[in-house]
Amino acid sequence: MKFVMRAGFAGLVAAAAAFAAGTDNLPVVQGEVTFSKDIAPILQRSCQNCHQPESVAPMSLITYKEVRPWAKSIKTRTLIRDKAGVMPPWYLERNIGIQHFKNDTSPSDLDLAKIAKWVDSGAPEGNPKDLPAPIEIGQNKHWTAGQPDLVVPSEWVTVKAGSPDWWGELKPAPTNLTEDRWVKSVEIREENDVDFGTDGGRKTVGSRYVFHHMIWTAGVPGAQFTAEDFSEGSSGIWPIHEVGRNADIFPDNAGKLLRAGSVLNLFSTHLHSNGRDTKSRLLYGFKFFPVGYQxxxxxxxxxxxxxxxxxxxxxxxxxxxxxxxVLESNTKITIYEPHMHAPGVRMCFEAIWGYNVQTLNCVGYDHNWVRAYDYDDDYAPLLPKGTILHIIGYFDQTGANKNVPDSRNWSGSGNRSITNMFIDLGQQLTLSDEKFEEEMAKRRAKMHYKPNEVVIGCPLCNGEPIKPRQRPAPAKPSGAGSE
Ligand code: HEC
Structure with missing residues (x-):
């Protein structure tokens, strides 16, 4: 059974028309909305991981006293929805594609309606007894994915206050691993000597940080990469470090191998001054699967x-x-990660299978915030080999795009923010035919699709499962003699 799903173009136009931010399609909230009862829980879930003292955001949003002066601005910024400027910086378009992500902490429509009503009614505090218990803060001082089993530091670098950007290679960082280990998660943090207490908040994009990004591989010096190192399409490359990037946690059934004696090859480093003389280095935190894991x-x-x-x-x-x-293997897409530069404002991601054209997602883009969209396991696209992946990038080189320094300029491809990239750097798993069937069977059993339901991201989930192909034995030509 096949489905025709022309979400492609018609859908994109519809989504583009629905840009205007506002309270229009939000639910109506009954009764009084107060900070203590309604707003504080939203800020805890969606904002405080950044809006806390000594973090990336310009102000803390924890107490009523801290939040009250920002009330109007909070309403404006949360209602931008999927465009540059939205808070939290999460640009998923809600009216098209898959809506379930592991790392989506953005407010629900009901939350947005509460924020709007709260601000419009004078932002009352309410009864402090209604406040939820405070959540743990100090995000920039601890590992968000948990204490690593191995921490590998890069060498120290010093970036002067007014120095230009720098691209280059740092010394390989030895892991000193004595046995091969499969990695469950890798988290990269910048450690530097900027003291928030005396040095104030952010002065540039990137705030206190000077490592704009780092592309790196891991390998044993002098050794050839093996099949494990070259996981499909990745050439031994690990997830790129970018300022503000979250930890990468690999699926339980698909770790990445770090070999005994490996070094981290820090071959593409981009340093960007933060406006102060800063001494800095990266810390690579690895968590391992148990010994013996395969x-x-x-x-x-x-x-x-x-x-x-x-x-x-x-x-x-x-x-x-x-x-x-073209996907050459059956694939489970675990992460969608649009990557463009300053003129980029939106990227859509489609899967084309036969005459199905499914829009998996459209997201806004703001080059100040690079986001990875980490699909929930039960919604991650399951695509048969032969599927064509298609990305559509939208670029705005006009004065309306604040990220573009001079909109009169033509720009081509290149590494600098004022030149361009157009890539999806997402992550995925390669599945054998058997595994692919297994994953789809699990999904069908759990999701109870109705007959004829179009399943976005799984064009065969609701159809006849494909069986591994068996070639019929060739018929013997009549009259042929024995071989
Ligand atoms: C991932 C980190 C992060 C999260 C989560 C986040 N913010 Fe922000 N916020 C920032 C940063 C960094 C800035 C300053 C840069 C900018 O404006 O984009 C900012 C700016 C703002 C501003 C504008 C401040 C100004 O100077 O005008 C407001 C208002 C705001 N955030 C509110 C919120 C609210 C409300 C939430 C939750 C619903 C939230 N933010 C979630 C990082 C974050």
Whole structure:
């Protein structure tokens, strides 16, 4: 059974028309809304991991006294929904595609309605007895994925207050591992000598940080990469460190291998001054699976995109680029990670299977915030080999895009923020035919799809399962003699 799902173009136009922020489609909230009872829990869940003392955000949003002066601005920023400027910085378009992500802490429509009503009714405090218990803060001082089993530091670097950006290689960092280990998670933190207590808050994008990003591989010096190192499409590359990036936690059945004697090759470092003389280094925190663990599946990073043919005209909005990739294996997409540069404002992600065209997701884009969209296991796209992945990028090179320094300029492809990239750097698992069937069977059993239901992200979930192909034995030509 096949489904025709023309979400592609019609859907995109509809989504574009629905941009206008506001309270229009929000639920109506009954009764009085107060800070203590209604707003504090929303801030805890959606805001305080950043809006706390000594973190990346310009102000703390914990107590009523701290929050009250920002009330109007909080309403404005939360209602922007999926465009640059929205708080929290999470740009998922709600009216198209998959809506279930592990790392989505954005407020629900009901939360947004509560914020709007609270602000419109004078932002009352309410009864402090209604306040929820405070949540743990100090995010920048601890490992969010838990205490690592191994911490590998890079060398120290010093970035002067007014120095230009720097690209280059740092010394390989030895892991000193004595046995091969499968990695469950990797989290990279920048450690530096900026003291918030005396040095105030943020002065540049990136706040206190100077490591803009780091592309790195892990390997044993002099040794050839093996099949395990080269997980599909990833060339031994690990998730790129970018300022503000979350920890990467690999699925239980698909770790990444760190070999005994490996070093971290820190071959593409971008340093960006934060406006003060800063001494800094990166800490790589690895958590391991137990000794003896063997992964069932192969994990990989997608590099779907077009790095070369980028041609962004000066002074024009709504410029579109397309890129395609054919999946050579059955694939479970675990993460969608649009990556563009300053002119990028939106990226859509489609799966084309036969005559199904499914929009998996559309997200806004703000080059100040690079986000990875980490699919919930029960909604992660399960795509048969032969599926064509398609990304559609939208670029705005006009004065309306605040990230573009001079909108009159043409720009092509390149590494700097004022030149362009157009890639999906997501992550995925490669599945054998048997594993693919197993994953779809699990999904069907759990999700109870109705007959004829279109399942976005799993074009075969609701159809006849494909059986591994068996070639019929060739018929013997009549009259053929014995071989
Ligand atoms: C991932 C970190 C992060 C999260 C989560 C987050 N913020 Fe922010 N917020 C920032 C940063 C950094 C800035 C300053 C840069 C900017 O404006 O984009 C900011 C700016 C703001 C501003 C504008 C401040 C100004 O100077 O005008 C408001 C208001 C705000 N956030 C409210 C919120 C609210 C409300 C939430 C939760 C619903 C939230 N933020 C969640 C990091 C975050």
């Amino acid at each position: 992964p069932e599946l192969r994990y990989g990073i997608r590099a779907l995109g077009n790095g070369v043919d980028i041609d962004i005209m000066g002074g024009q909005g709504n410029q579109r680029l397309d890129a395609y990739q």
